[in-house]
Amino acid sequence: RRPWALARALLLVRCRPGLCASARTAEAAAADANWASAFVQPGLDNNVNATANLRDTLVVAGSFTHADGEAVPRVARWYGGRFHAMAAGFNAQVTALAVVGGPLYAAGAFDSLRTHPVPHVARWPGSDGVAVGSGGPNVQYNLALAVDGTNLLLLGNFSQIGPPPVTAPYIARWNGSAWQAMSGLSAPFTPVARVGTPLTAAGLYSARKP
Numbered sequence: 001r002r003p004w005a006l007a008r009a010l011l012l013v014r015c016r017p018g019l020c021a022s023a024r025t026a027e028a029a030a031a032d033a034n035w036a037s038a039f040v041q042p043g044l045d046n047n048v049n050a051t052a053n054l055r056d057t058l059v060v061a062g063s064f065t066h067a068d069g070e071a072v073p074r075v076a077r078w079y080g081g082r083f084h085a086m087a088a089g090f091n092a093q094v095t096a097l098a099v100v101g102g103p104l105y106a107a108g109a110f111d112s113l114r115t116h117p118v119p120h121v122a123r124w125p126g127s128d129g130v131a132v133g134s135g136g137p138n139v140q141y142n143l144a145l146a147v148d149g150t151n152l153l154l155l156g157n158f159s160q161i162g163p164p165p166v167t168a169p170y171i172a173r174w175n176g177s178a179w180q181a182m183s184g185l186s187a188p189f190t191p192v193a194r195v196g197t198p199l200t201a202a203g204l205y206s207a208r209k210p
Helices: 003-014 022-031
Strands: 048-054 057-062 075-079 082-085 094-099 104-108 121-124 144-148 151-155 171-174 179-181 189-194 199-203
Touching (some): 048 104, 057 104, 094 144, 104 144
Parallel strands (some): 048 094
Antiparallel strands (some): 048 057, 057 075, 075 082, 094 104, 144 151, 189 199
């Protein structure tokens, strides 16, 4: 609905940490009307790994901790011409964001949000984040998220998720109340999309596990 959201997201990813200078954004905006020039120094102080459109508001997440001198620990929303913190943020890097049916989901190396335990996958049903299920994957790095209808897919190098423990090699599905296993592959994969009926995945695997 708002083309600026995508333009801002692309611009954020292209900028090096702390180097989103006004001259660079102005040059991009002048060359293409779809580029926004709102992001200026000092901006975010470290990498952006993921973006999402949450109710027509841009959300960014990554390894940054501050924006324009304000504390925004690894997740922030853009409105009113600047970035704002979402709750108290995460204690470690966020690698993926997704919006499923309204709530925002995040995945990454973190294990707490504010003072609440949040084992590597979180969601915002309202203004505050909560854990997804009672436990996360047994390997927490390079996690990715994908949307499959009303379900959330978690992808990564893990083999199990829970408790209660669910054997789920490299991919698991959250159905809104519990984690479920899916037919696994022989190696990790991260790009996933629903194309018509089948779910399409790409990676380094060579065979599908039964």
